[in-house]
Amino acid sequence: MSHAPNVFQRAPLPTATRESEPAERAGHAVATATAAPPAPVVDTPSAHAPTKRRDAYFDNVKYLAIVLVAVAHAWEPVMDGSRITRSLYMVAYTFHMPAFVVISGYFSRTFDMTAPKVKRLVTGVAVPYIVFETVYSLFKRYAGGAPDQPISLLDPWYLTWFLIALFVWRITTPLWQALRYPLPVALVIALLASVTPDIGDDLNLQRVLQFLPFFVLGLTLRPEHFRLVRGRAVRLWSLPVLAAALVLAYWAAPRMRLGWFYRSSSVQDQGASWASGLLMTLAVLGCALVLTAVFFAWVPSRPMWFTVLGAGTICGYLLHGFLVKGAVYAGVFDRYAWLASPGGRIVVSAVAAMAVTLLCTPPVRRALRGVIEPDMRWAFKRK
Template identity: 30%
Template sequence: MEKPLPRPTGQSRTRDPWWDNARFVSAALIVVLHSIGSLMSRHDTLAVYHVGTWAFRVPLFVILAGVFSSGGPLGPRQLRTLLRNIALPALIFSLLFSLESYALGRPFKLHITELPWTLWFLMALFFWRLLLPLVVQLRHPLLVTTVVALAVGYIDEFGMRFAASRTLVYLPLFYFGWRLGQGMFREWFASRWSLPVAVAGILASFAVAWHGGVRGTWLSMSHAYAADTPLGMEGAWLVRLLVLASAAALVLCLLRLVPKRRLPLISVLGTGGFTIYLLHPLVILPFRERGLIARADTHLELIALMVGGVLLAAVLGSPFVRRLVQPLTQPPVDWLFAPMPAQATPTPITPPKQALGKEFRITP
């Protein structure tokens, strides 16, 4: 039986810094991309960054979410946690995004079924955690979820609404993350031979990005297939399969290179990866809408933007900011629920032996 990899839980007082280090890497790369994303059409090097680091952003975030998820039955306590930590923050930050966009001059629009910008991840995460206890009961979970992920690309109805497309397409990676948390690939993470292989994998990712040919529609996972693949619509599923498999392999490479020991500052900031993900769009949006990001044109300015993205991730992941926004990221919901019923310990009842003897006495 595979031995589970160490995972921090709500009850544990110590966290495994390995996962926190990886979480900060993923969150920082996401913030950097959103800081420079509007400039990619003007600079080829930014497009290389987009493709080369793709697997280390959303796919890594999805896999890490799977690592920290439970495949057991969802009881009342787990369902309340889902509502407090995922559903309500998604609605709160969707409203904040709408208010901020309105303040910046856009028409007010309330997002319910299609959450804005990065918040689709929370809606997908809500469904992933609901589906995981069912998925783990399947005979071949990874095969089934992968077939579903490839098939939905041919169905136009699976799009951005309720994050349906991304929920199903990324479900194999979410389940893969859960398996990592259960101890799969333990030898890969501990052996010496895997280290140079992981380095080669990272370099290959950027080599492919530099060579070009990878289109953004292959990586977005948000809509049905488009007829822009070399294999046409008939072979579009092969492209998606290759992308998902590459994402899983590259995440394994990155996790192999991420230090397992506690790193100064990085490990602490990594505990706030979820806060970084939620807050950074609200900070970046005014700079983007006012055209301040679009002014960056020289290589020095682009580097400054990327460094600024890393610094922004560090600030948003700091303990002070996490405590400050905790009412938004983990809103108090005790008032919303009825008190949890007390679980009474059943008392065994033993019938008197004499009564049993009289009741079942056989008279000759």
């Protein structure tokens, strides 16, 4: 039986032939796929799954991306009044989520609706979503002092939006694989969604649809595309591109709403007309693609000390939100005002990076195995 590992986890080596929103709605994280020749991505392989070679590059991508996610979340309570921090936050938000979504699509290329892959989709994505959406809602209700916080599986809160988005993207993979021009179709859908304020909050469909082009892009990529982006020429060109992005972000920091990066609302909700909003949506999408390529170009392809942590990024993703929100609910950032100083922000960044690193370690992954990669053979028919 074929099993599909999770994008949060280490991915097998592809074969040569195939291979926050601040506070309430900020969600990030990570992705999954299917097993088969090109490494899949959904959750961690079960204990009885056959051992497969891992690609250090993709493990490194996932670990470094989850560190950026956690650090950016930790900046939210302390970045007011700091133009530099806000601009760095904008740059990080431009590409770290798109990078995860692209990798998710890349490792979903072999997904079909066969029973083994559907089982992995349920156990590796649907079950963790149900569990953590419930736990996060209870956490906000009792620790966050929000007694009216509902437990609704249709309205994902904070980090859990990505899991339900991944579920929707994954089950539509056969459709995108069948289309002749999937990427233009996905782009049109994303643009239409961005100018449709009546879509509502169910399943966070704005994000599902606006991030869709990145997932479909991942479905179209091949190993040679990643080799190309890691070439010397691309790396050299990426340096002035990154410098220009930082300068542009510094200029835009006091002028631009952060909602453009979260993609959780329509352009009208951002105070823009549909025409100017479409142009802004396209501009942000283009910047995201460019900076994602820059990020991919500089991720090391050789095994590093943190490579093994790529297998546990789902744990880091799902758990770090409790630390960030817990600190906010406990009044840590209000009590220790120095954390909003330049030195304090460095401390916050370092603590966030170290915390999410620890949450990605094998002991944490083993402790959560029953939730993030349950066996659940009892729930499915035997053949």
